[in-house]
Amino acid sequence: MTPEQMQDGIMHGSPAVRRRSMAKAITLLESSRADHRDQADGLLTALLPHTGKAFRLGISGVPGVGKSTFIEALGLYLIAQGLQVAVLAIDPSSTVSGGSILGDKTRMEQLSVNEKAYIRPSPSSGTLGGVAEKTREAMLVCEAAGYDVVIIETVGVGQSEIAVHGMTDMFCVLQLPNAGDDLQAIKKGVMELADLVVINKADIDPNAATRAQAQITSSLRLLGMHGNPDHATGGALWQPRVLQISALLGQGVEGFWAAVGQFRQLQTANGRLQLRREKQALAWMWERIDFGLKQAFRQHPQVKALLPGLQAEVAAGRIAASTAARNLLAAHAQQA
Amino acid sequence: MTPEQMQDGIMHGSPAVRRRSMAKAITLLESSRADHRDQADGLLTALLPHTGKAFRLGISGVPGVGKSTFIEALGLYLIAQGLQVAVLAIDPSSTVSGGSILGDKTRMEQLSVNEKAYIRPSPSSGTLGGVAEKTREAMLVCEAAGYDVVIIETVGVGQSEIAVHGMTDMFCVLQLPNAGDDLQAIKKGVMELADLVVINKADIDPNAATRAQAQITSSLRLLGMHGNPDHATGGALWQPRVLQISALLGQGVEGFWAAVGQFRQLQTANGRLQLRREKQALAWMWERIDFGLKQAFRQHPQVKALLPGLQAEVAAGRIAASTAARNLLAAHAQQA
Numbered sequence: 001m002t003p004e005q006m007q008d009g010i011m012h013g014s015p016a017v018r019r020r021s022m023a024k025a026i027t028l029l030e031s032s033r034a035d036h037r038d039q040a041d042g043l044l045t046a047l048l049p050h051t052g053k054a055f056r057l058g059i060s061g062v063p064g065v066g067k068s069t070f071i072e073a074l075g076l077y078l079i080a081q082g083l084q085v086a087v088l089a090i091d092p093s094s095t096v097s098g099g100s101i102l103g104d105k106t107r108m109e110q111l112s113v114n115e116k117a118y119i120r121p122s123p124s125s126g127t128l129g130g131v132a133e134k135t136r137e138a139m140l141v142c143e144a145a146g147y148d149v150v151i152i153e154t155v156g157v158g159q160s161e162i163a164v165h166g167m168t169d170m171f172c173v174l175q176l177p178n179a180g181d182d183l184q185a186i187k188k189g190v191m192e193l194a195d196l197v198v199i200n201k202a203d204i205d206p207n208a209a210t211r212a213q214a215q216i217t218s219s220l221r222l223l224g225m226h227g228n229p230d231h232a233t234g235g236a237l238w239q240p241r242v243l244q245i246s247a248l249l250g251q252g253v254e255g256f257w258a259a260v261g262q263f264r265q266l267q268t269a270n271g272r273l274q275l276r277r278e279k280q281a282l283a284w285m286w287e288r289i290d291f292g293l294k295q296a297f298r299q300h301p302q303v304k305a306l307l308p309g310l311q312a313e314v315a316a317g318r319i320a321a322s323t324a325a326r327n328l329l330a331a332h333a334q335q336a
Numbered sequence: 337m338t339p340e341q342m343q344d345g346i347m348h349g350s351p352a353v354r355r356r357s358m359a360k361a362i363t364l365l366e367s368s369r370a371d372h373r374d375q376a377d378g379l380l381t382a383l384l385p386h387t388g389k390a391f392r393l394g395i396s397g398v399p400g401v402g403k404s405t406f407i408e409a410l411g412l413y414l415i416a417q418g419l420q421v422a423v424l425a426i427d428p429s430s431t432v433s434g435g436s437i438l439g440d441k442t443r444m445e446q447l448s449v450n451e452k453a454y455i456r457p458s459p460s461s462g463t464l465g466g467v468a469e470k471t472r473e474a475m476l477v478c479e480a481a482g483y484d485v486v487i488i489e490t491v492g493v494g495q496s497e498i499a500v501h502g503m504t505d506m507f508c509v510l511q512l513p514n515a516g517d518d519l520q521a522i523k524k525g526v527m528e529l530a531d532l533v534v535i536n537k538a539d540i541d542p543n544a545a546t547r548a549q550a551q552i553t554s555s556l557r558l559l560g561m562h563g564n565p566d567h568a569t570g571g572a573l574w575q576p577r578v579l580q581i582s583a584l585l586g587q588g589v590e591g592f593w594a595a596v597g598q599f600r601q602l603q604t605a606n607g608r609l610q611l612r613r614e615k616q617a618l619a620w621m622w623e624r625i626d627f628g629l630k631q632a633f634r635q636h637p638q639v640k641a642l643l644p645g646l647q648a649e650v651a652a653g654r655i656a657a658s659t660a661a662r663n664l665l666a667a668h669a670q671q672a
Contacts, residue, residue, distance in 0.1 A: 037662075044656045052653055133658055140656065278651040285650050288661035293629045296669065314621050315614040317388055320380045320476065322469055325624035326373075333632065 003028070003043040010145045011050060015115050022118065022141055029137045030123050044137060051143035052277070054086075054150045055264055058164040060190070061174030062156040066200045068107040070174060070247035071151055075111040077253045078149055084116045086142035086150045090135050091122035092160040118142060129291050132163040136284060139167065156190065165193045166280055169273055170263055172196045175216065177209035191219060195231075195240055196259055202244035203251065213242045236270050238263055302331035339364070339379040346481045347386060351451050358454065358477055365473045366459050380473060387479035388613070390422075390486045391600055394500040396526070397510030398492040402536045404443040406510060406583035407487055411447040413589045414485055420452045422478035422486045426471050427458035428496040454478060465627055468499040472620060475503065492526065501529045502616055505609055506599050508532045511552065513545035527555060531576055532595055538580035539587065549578045572606050574599055638667035 001009075001024045009021025029040045061067050075085045087108070111117045123134040135152060142150050152168055154160040165171040173194040191197070197216050202209035220240045231240055241259055245252025267273040297303055306328060313319040337345075337360045345357025365376045397403050411421045423444070447453045459470040471488060478486050488504055490496040501507040509530040527533070533552050538545035556576045577595055581588025603609040633639055642664060649655040 041656075041659045041662065044659060048653065048656055137656070137658065277653070281650045281653065281657045282647060284657035285647075285661045285664075288658050289633065289664060290626070290630065292661065292665040293633055293668075294626065296665070297625065297629055311618060311621070314617045317384065317613070317617065320377075320384055320473070321617045321620035322473065322624050323377045323380060325621045325628060326377065328621075328625060329628040329632070332629075 003039045003046075007043060007046050007144075010047065010141060018145055019118065022145055023120075025141050026120060026134075026138045029141070030134050032126075040137075044140060047140055047144040051140045054139075054143045054147055055260070056139065056168040056170070057149060057151045057260065058168035058171040059151060059153045059174065060156045060161045060164060060171070061200070062176070065156070065174045065176055066247050067153055067174055070198070070200060070245070070253075071153060072108040072111045073247045073250055073253050074256065075108070075117055075151070076114070077257065079114055079116045081257075083148040084118075084146060085111075086118040086120070086139075086145075086147040087111070088120050088135050088138050088142070088150065088152045089122040090128075090131055090152065090154045090160045090164055091124075092128060092155060118145075118147060127291075128159055128163060129287060132160075132167070133284070133288065136167050161190050161193065166283060169267070169276065170195045170260060172198055174198050174200050175212065176201060177205055177212040191216075192231075194220070195238060195263055196256075197240065197242045198252075198256060199242065199244045200247055203246040203249055209244050213244055216242045236266075237272070238266055297328075297332055300332050302334060303328055306331055339375045339382075343379060343382050343480075346383065346477060354481055355454065358481055359456075361477050362456060362470075362474045365477070366470050376473075380476065383476055383480040387476045390475075390479045390483055391506070391596070392475065392504040393485060393487045393596065394504035394507040395487060395489045395510065396492045396497045396500060396507070397536070398512070401492070401510045401512055402583050403489055403510055406534070406536060406581070406589075407489060408444040408447045409583045409586055409589050410592065411444070411453055411487070412450070413593065415450060415452045419484040420454075420482060421447075422454040422456070422475075422481075422483040423447070424456050424471050424474050424478070424486065424488050425458040426464075426467055426488065426490045426496045426500055427460075428464060428491060454481070454483060463627075464495055464499060465623060468496075468503070469620070469624065472503050497526050497529065502619060505603070505612065506531045506596060508534055510534050510536050511548065512537060513541055513548045527552075530556070531574060531599055532592075533576065533578045534588075534592060535578065535580045536583055539582040539585055545580050549580055552578045572602075573608070574602055633664075633668055636668050638670060639664055642667055 001021065003025075006021045006025040006028070009017045010025060013021055025043060028036055028043065031037070031040070059067060059071060071087060075087065078085050108119060112119050120138060123131045123138075126134075139150050139152065152164050154164045156173065161171075161173075171193050173190060173196075175197055177199050197220070199209050199212050199216075220242070231238055243252060243256060243259060245256060247253070264273070267276070298307075310319065310324045310328060314321050314324045337357065339361075342357045342361040342364070345353045346361060349357055361379060364372055364379065367373070367376070395403060395407060407423060411423065414421050444455060448455050456474060459467045459474075462470075475486050475488065488500050490500045492509065497507075497509075507529050509526060509532075511533055513535050533556070535545050535548050535552075556578070579588060579592060579595060581592060583589070600609070603612070634643075646655065646660040646664060650657050650660045
């Protein structure tokens with residue numbers, strides 16, 4: 001399938017052709033071959049004018065919190081409202097193991113067989129930065145294909161949450177109704193990224209869920225005074241909320257989607273949605289530039305020749321780190 | 337004064353000559369002139385074999401926690417034990433305002449006039465990375481001059497704490513006996529960096545101080561299960577502690593120094609002190625390389641020519657961020 005055929009299939013194909021074209025396009029975008037990359041860049045640029053209309057929803061939570069059950073319930077609810085839903089995943093474990101525990105179709109049995117839904121597992125190799133880039137590009141493919149909501153899920157451990165926050169319009173954190181969990185999220189700086197915190201499995205222990213809701217709400221107030229430019233304790237900006245749901249019983253999904261709608265409306269009206277996307281795109285560009293610069297640096301012949309010796313000297317305290325850095329930069333600045 | 341004279345004065349001068357030579361050397365290290373930088377690199381390399389014998393102690397805390405009073409009490413205590421003390425500072429506000437609120441000699445009236453002490457305020461301009469680099473280099477000058485303990489203080493707001501943690505053997509966080517403060521430190525990921533937490537002003541409200549001590553101890557246990565390779569809940573690794581002191585009344589300084597001694601002994605015996613310094617030196621080298629690469633990239637004529645247009649296209653969603661990054665990297669790879 002040529003990139004032109006993929007583009008046509010993505011934008012104008014029958015459901016089956018569209019799905020196949022999307023899969024082919026995403027595979028092309030994930031390829032690391034140089035000629036594929038040129039084709040992929042061309043395809044992306046052609047699709048780009050047709051992207052941006054979906055709502056990009058990030059969902060994170062520790063293993064066991066019930067992400068799959070929640071996303072399936074939400075996806076089916078949205079389809080019942082007449083919307084089309086795509087689910088992508090960033091699995092930090094896949095960057096190490098090559099395996100993928102997220103976005104596995106078998107986890108969402110009903111959603112995965114619904115023709116209004118598209119589910120794609122996490123790219124299964126490369127650095128987190130590389131996986132995040134592929135997922136961003138896959139998101140653009142889904143948008144060009146006309147999906148109304150793109151859900152990007154990740155496991156609530158490590159840097160992948162920051163990556164998902166950096167590519168979505170709204171970032172939601174799923175929590176279990178207990179406090180240790182909460183402390184971990186605050187510690188990692190994830191809580192302050194959350195536009196919405198969802199306490200799942202609230203039916204199991206309603207009292208604990210209510211305590212957790214109060215506790216997280218008060219933590220968010222405290223945290224909200226600093227940092228996140230999208231949040232405020234008052235005025236025209238969004239105030240992060242904490243909801244209780246039970247995904248298994250299907251309770252609270254409607255309320256969740258209503259809160260998402262209020263967020264979207266406010267962020268559109270106050271211009272924050274547009275601003276957030278612009279900042280995300282520029283941050284993404286600089287992240288890829290940084291990565292490319294470091295890669296080129298490490299592959300430079302002079303640097304390769306000098307690096308092992310200088311690293312040993314720096315580690316042994318025989319040359320100052322700043323001096324070694326200047327020597328390496330000077331070697332790199334010379335033409336290979 | 338030539339760099340050779342500085343080196344001689346730092347290592348062999350009378351107290352007055354040594355002090356003057358240190359000041360000249362640190363001023364040379366802080367200069368951004370290219371010829372000064374070459375001299376500074378030569379001086380650093382000459383001093384380096386004579387560094388590394390001091391204990392490097394990082395101290396952080398929010399404004400009002402009593403850092404100056406504590407450092408003065410600690411410094412005078414150490415001098416009474418026959419030790420020489422240097423105090424350096426990293427003031428994040430100085431990188432914005434050019435002013436400096438830390439390391440101000442007038443804040444430590446007794447310590448600043450003691451000839452066994454050397455106090456140097458924060459470098460007062462540049463990025464945080466630049467200020468941190470100058471402070472690291474000043475630390476090496478102090479070590480070559482024979483100071484036994486180098487204290488590096490910073491304000492407990494923002495990234496400067498990570499910078500100080502990244503250049504010291506032990507990182508201590510001063511806290512007030514109240515909980516909101518505690519949450520902020522956990523949020524910023526600073527608490528998990530702390531080898532020792534010191535609750536200052538414990539005399540004002542002993543009950544609150546004891547509650548804070550218990551609360552922070554339990555938070556540290558929870559946090560300690562993840563992340564910091566220097567810490568553990570048992571075995572041969574250090575378990576972070578929480579102490580109560582009253583710097584104003586001079587209470588607890590001796591106990592503080594005893595805890596520092598235990599930490600130092602353990603970290604020396606288990607090899608972590610050496611490992612930490614090696615990692616810090618290599619991380620410092622890579623940080624300066626990253627900074628240098630980005631700076632050279634932004635100054636490259638082709639990049640300068642293309643960047644404004646591409647940034648606008650990316651922000652407007654007309655070109656994918658990854659495509660723009662690849663275009664800029666390709667332009668940069670061509671010889672100017």
